Structures are given as structure tokens and as C-alpha cells.
Amino acid sequence: MFILGRLKLYVIGVAVFVAALFGIYFSGRRDGAAAVKADHMEDRLDAVKQAKAVEDEIRSLTDDAVVRAGNEWVRKD
Secondary structure: OHHHHHHHHHHHHHHHHHHHHHHHHHHHHHHHHHHHHHHHHHHHHHHHHHHHHHHHHHHHOOHHHHHHHHHOOOOOO
16 A cells, blocks of 8 residues: 555656646747747848838939939849
């Protein structure tokens, strides 16, 4: 009887340990996914800021300056 009680205690201890490992593993996966999402959002914000800066620069140019700048990108046939 005493051995069976001790065996139950060990089994419960192992089960709690395994459950704790699974909890730590999935918590780490969730935190890692959140970190990746934050990095993507930061990159997206940087791209939006850069696009806004380019749009503002183009809006500040005169029509002739836009044509001169565009000549660099347009193919001459």
C-alpha cells in the first residue's frame, strides 16, 4: 500500500513536470510570434514613412522639376 501511494506521487510529479514543460514551450512560441509580428509592423511603418517622405518631396517640386527627375526613369525610344 505504501509503495502504491509513493508511485502515485511520482506519477503526479512527472505529469506536473511535463505539463510545465509544455506550458513553457507554448508560451515561448506565442512570445516569439508576437515579436515577429512587432518586427513586421515596425518594418511596415518605416516603409509608410519613407513613402510619405517621397510623396512630400514630389509634391514640393514644380512641374518642370518633376519632368526632369522623371527623365532619369523613363526609357527613351
